[in-house]
Amino acid sequence: MTHSPRIRILMIITELDRGGAEQQFVQLAIGLLHKGWEVRVVCLGPRAELCDQLEEQGIVPRCLGARSVWSTLSVLKQLVENIRSFQPEIIQTYLFHANILGRLAAFRAGRSVVVCGLRVAERQAHWHGWVEWLTASLVTRWVCVSEGVRQHAAKNWKLDQTRLVVIPNGIDIDRWKNAIPFTRADLELPSDAIMLFSAGRLDVQKGMDILLDAFGKVALEWPRLHLVIAGEGPLRKELELHKGTQSPASGRVHFLGQRNDIPRLMASCDLFVLASRWEGMPNALLEAMATGKPCVATNVEGSSELLGHGQRGENSQRGWLVPVDDSLALAAAIDEALRSETRSTALANSAQAYIQKHLTTQATISAYDFLYRQLLEVSPPALSTSIN
Template identity: 40%
Template sequence: MTSGSPIRLVFCITELDLGGAERALTQLVLGLNRDEWEPHVICLGPSGHFVDVLKGEQIPVICLNARGIASLPRILIRLTQELRRLRPALVQTFLFHANLLGRVAARFAGIPHVVSGIRVADHRSRWYGRLDRWTNSLVTTNVCVSQGVADYSADVVGLARSKLRVIPNAVEIERFANAPPTDLRSLGIPDGSRTFIAIGRLERQKGMDLLIDAVALWKTIPDDVQILIVGDGHDRDSLQAQVAEHRLTDRVHFAGPRQDIPGLLKSACALVLASRWEGMPNVVLEAMATGRAVIATRVEGVPEIVRDRVSGLVVSPDSPADLRSALEWFAENPQFVESAGSESQRIVRESFTTEATCKAYTNVYRTLLSRK
């Protein structure tokens, strides 16, 4: 399939702001062999951080500027028009709205193959699963980021297992392994502190409220232990109020959205993921690439990357008490934390490289395009 002109692919995603799915799409697109593939990217929303990254590498990007649910009919028409103009051999979609509109637009445009990226076991609403199931006849293959997501998609959503493939996320290992540490004093953290860091949207899924409750349950916190929460979202004000209510303002710090995540991870002693549900959390892979041990809830994707009592601790979701016990155990066992960080980095070097993920996706594309 490498003879002749490169094969045109369209990658469609809901938005291209900073985020795990957005970074994963960017890594995949930039990792493609341009002698074989000609990638184009369509973003349903306005321009975001990764638009400039992609354009800087000569990848054509179109932003359709969706503005809420009311604009979706207009966006569907525009997306169909762009697919008819580009005539790709295959459309790859990422995130719920792009998955839904992308598969419908591809059918209207006569595109024969649609690969849908399922990146999370979405517990928010049954309607998400129903819409996915009702339109999945328009999809050729669903790529799930973890076996946990594949099992959820089959057992709960009701998608056909024959259409499900598992390709895990990747991480830019050297970017994190070689990052210079960030000076945390500017964030209110005293010099010499052992900092547990939590990174993610400040929304219910990520369980930041559970982490704050866990710290509140920790009655004998060592003097040098601090908690740093990085990110923004709808729950920011309520989380800050929760910290104040528990009188933890000298222990729990909010950094807001940041672009120096590798440096922040390098300055922390461990990552805490308190999520209620996931897919395969990129931030865990990033922490592991940095050489950091991980405390994480037993949600989709986590048991496939974090080895309990080897590279970190895996605890029950929705349990502040279990989180508190893990935090306390880490604080009391610094030698384990150091060795678990080294093991974490070894695991991602072996199994979660960008090269391996790109190869897996292109194998899916080649298989589909070889069919008549």
């Protein structure tokens, strides 16, 4: 019997902390391993939480320990050494720093098939787009997580559209729809509390200030409504002092910090809200939809594709969409979702069915597997071995 040799893929990521992109990366690495690929993972930063998850599946990540820009030359040298020793047929990079250093190392080591992930339509660090464009000749394909990111990269970064492909994030829907909710007492909420939930990094991108503004408005009409926010970030202290946390919402805004039980928190809420100013394909929204919760989100990259196009429910199939930075529209959509219980349930069911049909983890892994084999012009392995 003959067995086809396993195809080698080197996967490089900036860090392995528990973030949305990082968890998608880990899912992909494990999925490719199970599909028969020989997978090596390199993390530019120090060892972090998700390393354990990889090791449980037999993938031992090589963490290079970078903590600042001063580590760049050392990291680049180590990446070149990893590429030369492993000789991968495909190099897949995730997140900006890994994208740039990975392609430079691949060029230095003489490897040509480089696939880079574009995870967000960056609006703040504009120089990222300039560096992407400057080093574009070293990239075989960019994988964009949404059509919105693809359009952003083509229009604003002037990247070659023929090398931009879209593979959306996927999710293990059973993990989310079967999560056991907390009781209101577990969350230190009144027994009759209506729970509005949001999750994300507390920074400018996620628009938590707009959410607090909106909550301050809608709280007047809904005295049982509580806003629960999971996540950490540089703006936490500022947000805790935000006017939206004051009267009439005083005592009804709850900052939980970083949590590792998001499925249970998601299962506990009555309505999920995402107020981002820009995105790629927001994992938190994907998770809320998989849980079967009604959703209100701003009309940004990924969110508009997940929930359907339109403004505040008009022509929307799976949730409410509102303009960015518009707390009045956000408050109105929250109010409508809470009042329209029948419609909210119908949209939530439609959203969950959409995720189950189109955006599973296995669908994402299969799409990457197909892309890689297409680039290498390699057929999938046969289901049975042949006898010579």
